[in-house]
Amino acid sequence: MALEQLSDVVQRCQAIKDESYSSQDYDLFLAAGRTCIEQGDSAQVLSILVDEKNKSIVRCMGWNLLGPLVQMLLKKEDKNLPHCHAILSHLLEVCSPKELLVGLLEQVEEADSASIAETLTLLLKPLQTVLLRLGMKKASSVGMALSTLLSQVARLPVPVTKEQEEDDVFGLCCCCTALLQFVKPFVEEIKEIVKDNNRISKDNELRVELLKFCMKSLSEPLLEVQLKDPDTLQKSPLRDFATEILMILSNIGESLPDLLSRNVLKRREVPGFLEEEVRYPKESLACMCHLLFVNHIAVDIFPAVLSSVFVLQCNMEYIELLLSRTEGSRLQKGLELYEKSLVRVEDNSLPVDLLELKTFFSVPQNLVKVLTLCPDQTLRTKGLKVFQLSIDKFSTEAKYKFFRGMLKTSHHAGVEGYIIKNIKNQIDFSLKPCNGNEWFLGKHLLPLLRLVLCLPHGPETDLLQNLDRIMESLNLLRYMLIRDKEWENETGIWTELYKIEDHYLKPMRTGLNMSKAHYEAELKSMKANKKITSKDSQASVCTLTVDNEKLPDMTPEMQIQVLQSALFTFDLIESVLARIEEIIEAKERPLS
Amino acid sequence: MMAADLVQAWTDEQLKTEEVPKKELIKFIQDNGAHSFLAEHKLLGNIKNVAKTAKKEQLIEAYNQLFESKRFKGTEVEVVTEEVQAVKIHDNPKEIKTELVDEGPPKFTKSILKKGDKTNFPKKGDTVSCWYSGTLEDGTVFDTNIPASAKKKKQSKPLSFKVGLGRVIRGWDEGVLTMSKGETARLEIESDWAYGRKGVPDSKIPPNAKLIFEVELVAID
Numbered sequence: 001m002a003l004e005q006l007s008d009v010v011q012r013c014q015a016i017k018d019e020s021y022s023s024q025d026y027d028l029f030l031a032a033g034r035t036c037i038e039q040g041d042s043a044q045v046l047s048i049l050v051d052e053k054n055k056s057i058v059r060c061m062g063w064n065l066l067g068p069l070v071q072m073l074l075k076k077e078d079k080n081l082p083h084c085h086a087i088l089s090h091l092l093e094v095c096s097p098k099e100l101l102v103g104l105l106e107q108v109e110e111a112d113s114a115s116i117a118e119t120l121t122l123l124l125k126p127l128q129t130v131l132l133r134l135g136m137k138k139a140s141s142v143g144m145a146l147s148t149l150l151s152q153v154a155r156l157p158v159p160v161t162k163e164q165e166e167d168d169v170f171g172l173c174c175c176c177t178a179l180l181q182f183v184k185p186f187v188e189e190i191k192e193i194v195k196d197n198n199r200i201s202k203d204n205e206l207r208v209e210l211l212k213f214c215m216k217s218l219s220e221p222l223l224e225v226q227l228k229d230p231d232t233l234q235k236s237p238l239r240d241f242a243t244e245i246l247m248i249l250s251n252i253g254e255s256l257p258d259l260l261s262r263n264v265l266k267r268r269e270v271p272g273f274l275e276e277e278v279r280y281p282k283e284s285l286a287c288m289c290h291l292l293f294v295n296h297i298a299v300d301i302f303p304a305v306l307s308s309v310f311v312l313q314c315n316m317e318y319i320e321l322l323l324s325r326t327e328g329s330r331l332q333k334g335l336e337l338y339e340k341s342l343v344r345v346e347d348n349s350l351p352v353d354l355l356e357l358k359t360f361f362s363v364p365q366n367l368v369k370v371l372t373l374c375p376d377q378t379l380r381t382k383g384l385k386v387f388q389l390s391i392d393k394f395s396t397e398a399k400y401k402f403f404r405g406m407l408k409t410s411h412h413a414g415v416e417g418y419i420i421k422n423i424k425n426q427i428d429f430s431l432k433p434c435n436g437n438e439w440f441l442g443k444h445l446l447p448l449l450r451l452v453l454c455l456p457h458g459p460e461t462d463l464l465q466n467l468d469r470i471m472e473s474l475n476l477l478r479y480m481l482i483r484d485k486e487w488e489n490e491t492g493i494w495t496e497l498y499k500i501e502d503h504y505l506k507p508m509r510t511g512l513n514m515s516k517a518h519y520e521a522e523l524k525s526m527k528a529n530k531k532i533t534s535k536d537s538q539a540s541v542c543t544l545t546v547d548n549e550k551l552p553d554m555t556p557e558m559q560i561q562v563l564q565s566a567l568f569t570f571d572l573i574e575s576v577l578a579r580i581e582e583i584i585e586a587k588e589r590p591l592s
Numbered sequence: 593m594m595a596a597d598l599v600q601a602w603t604d605e606q607l608k609t610e611e612v613p614k615k616e617l618i619k620f621i622q623d624n625g626a627h628s629f630l631a632e633h634k635l636l637g638n639i640k641n642v643a644k645t646a647k648k649e650q651l652i653e654a655y656n657q658l659f660e661s662k663r664f665k666g667t668e669v670e671v672v673t674e675e676v677q678a679v680k681i682h683d684n685p686k687e688i689k690t691e692l693v694d695e696g697p698p699k700f701t702k703s704i705l706k707k708g709d710k711t712n713f714p715k716k717g718d719t720v721s722c723w724y725s726g727t728l729e730d731g732t733v734f735d736t737n738i739p740a741s742a743k744k745k746k747q748s749k750p751l752s753f754k755v756g757l758g759r760v761i762r763g764w765d766e767g768v769l770t771m772s773k774g775e776t777a778r779l780e781i782e783s784d785w786a787y788g789r790k791g792v793p794d795s796k797i798p799p800n801a802k803l804i805f806e807v808e809l810v811a812i813d
Contacts, residue, residue, distance in 0.1 A: 305805075306760055307759060
């Protein structure tokens with residue numbers, strides 16, 4: 001029935017001159033054609049379409065059949081496949097490339113998540129054929145196609161383990177490989193232009209589209225992908241994809257070292273400045289650097305003459321971006337890039353002027369957020385390792401400035417404690433023969449110590465909350481008083497001591513006594529209340545709700561435990577404080 | 593305590609003669625005087641420079657004053673000047689030009705393989721373009737930007753960078769500055785001016801590696 005309708009409309013249209021078919025003709029052709037194909041009459045449809053007499057009709061209307069045709073092809077019913085493929089080939093030859101492009105891309109866009117890989121595998125070659133037919137005018141169409149394709153690929157789940165990459169259940173690896181094949185002739189075209197002219201205009205449209213493609217790929221899927229090294233997975237389509245993207249960048253005239261240093265080198269206001277920003281998204285460049293320096297992708301096309309400090313400086317921009325995100329995968333990559341960049345640099349070598357660059361302060365701040373807030377323990381552990389590594393690379397003066405900055409800005413007792421421990425290590429190092437310097441000895445040390453040996457709220461400072469910081473600073477003071485003999489006073493601590501006693505030790509002693517007394521009193525009354533099982537012990541001061549669930553009140557036993565552990569903590573502080581007071585007592589007072 | 597123990601090493605007579613040269617006197621005062629004392633008497637800094645500006649009489653006076661006032665090291669609370677600035681966070685990324693301090697003889701050698709025009713030499717900050725290949729002492733080629741075939745060379749670009757700004761290894765920065773346009777040279781760079789004790793981890797460049805480059809300077813902009 002449909003077949004007759006199709007034959008009818010086609011025959012009628014044969015008589016129409018100048019291809020002035022009515023919209024009704026189009027509709028009838030489409031409806032009948034679609035039904036025939038869906039019914040499995042593809043052989044007959046084919047014979048109608050290839051008939052010379054119908055050439056004009058097919059050229060105008062044929063592309064509308066792409067929808068049902070592609071759906072049939074995806075169904076993969078053996079008996080229809082060869083004819084459907086033949087129809088497709090014919091249409092690709094005969095119909096207008098622009099219209100075919102629209103039809104094919106529509107199919108790509110409408111693919112549901114389960115059939116993305118299959119659709120792409122089916123349509124990439126036809127798309128390529130159509131685009132090549134566009135000749136010199138293809139650039140914007142190539143761009144449109146690449147953008148649509150990548151958007152679909154971005155929806156595919158990324159394999160995590162090597163087994164998942166091998167199995168490629170959702171087809172990401174397969175699509176990436178196919179995309180490389182798809183893009184090949186366009187890249188070759190650019191390479192030819194470069195060869196013939198020895199250069200290529202930065203604004204060459206096709207080049208710009210390929211650049212966009214590379215940048216987008218770096219962002220999705222490559223930023224999400226965790227590449228496996230060749231020892232773990234010998235054949236990796238994803239590694240090949242990453243390598244090829246960097247090769248393409250190089251082949252279309254982008255210098256990888258220039259991309260690396262884009263965000264660091266002084267930019268003059270040039271016309272089209274903003275467009276430059278859009279062409280080189282920072283996130284994509286961050287992925288590129290991770291590929292180069294952590295995964296060692298395409299490292300043989302990257303020059304090995306850049307200075308390690310310069311490489312670090314460039315990478316800091318991208319590390320800052322990655323560490324400012326919250327997704328574990330971004331943080332992991334940020335930490336890896338940071339680590340790999342630092343490891344190239346010698347200990348104690350980074351000069352203090354680097355700290356004037358925004359990133360050399362914002363990255364540690366971001367890192368501290370990871371250390372204190374990130375729920376993933378492996379990330380926190382790695383973060384701490386990288387944090388210490390970064391400190392080790394600073395020169396003595398830079399360490400000094402860094403510690404001062406961190407003490408002033410971190411507002412977190414644990415971080416402050418960690419920095420104070422580092423300060424102690426630096427003082428210890430400086431006191432050794434031949435290591436003397438003016439930063440951790442001499443005139444600069446005292447201002448730093450004043451930041452360490454202080455109680456933010458005087459005697460009312462919450463000792464428990466600031467425990468980490470307090471313990472480290474008391475340990476530091478104790479260490480200095482023992483290590484730096486009074487008559488040598490290399491650190492100047494002995495001349496400063498009376499001030500420290502007034503501003504630090506005395507208020508600490510007061511605060512400690514007050515806190516102990518308070519907690520002891522609480523404990524006593526708790527224990528007393530416990531004996532009397534009265535309603536008073538049931539009434540809680542406040543309730544705590546997490547995620548819409550009210551947490552159970554603390555039992556009296558738990559409350560007692562908390563109070564006792566607080567008292568143990570005070571004993572701990574007390575022991576170091578007492579020791580310090582002892583040491584001071586034992587020495588003669590200095591002349592003042 | 594040091595103050596009590598310190599005895600005048602020289603008599604007035606000895607001081608006035610050549611027996612006690614200026615520099616020795618300066619050193620004594622610098623070693624034992626408090627920082628503020630030295631500052632007041634303009635005796636801080638490099639001994640050579642102090643010797644140039646201070647007369648012997650002034651130094652003798654300072655020496656005597658030191659013992660009179662007993663302002664020895666460690667006896668007074670040093671007046672510390674807050675020279676260390678508050679932490680500043682700049683919004684604009686700046687480029688850091690690492691100031692290369694004169695540390696002694698150059699750590700690279702150059703032999704000219706092909707003479708340049710001997711007229712055009714790059715200055716610090718100029719953009720230079722180079723073809724190059726780099727090998728280790730054992731001959732391993734670890735990097736090159738020269739493609740295998742001449743045809744491909746037409747398609748490739750030489751390496752471009754701003755010279756003398758610390759963006760490349762020091763041996764290159766210093767070495768290229770001595771080359772003229774068109775020159776091909778062999779640069780043998782000791783590890784200190786290359787990648788030093790660390791080398792480049794996970795690459796062909798091991799720690800403490802001396803690097804040998806053949807560099808052709810094709811353009812200066």
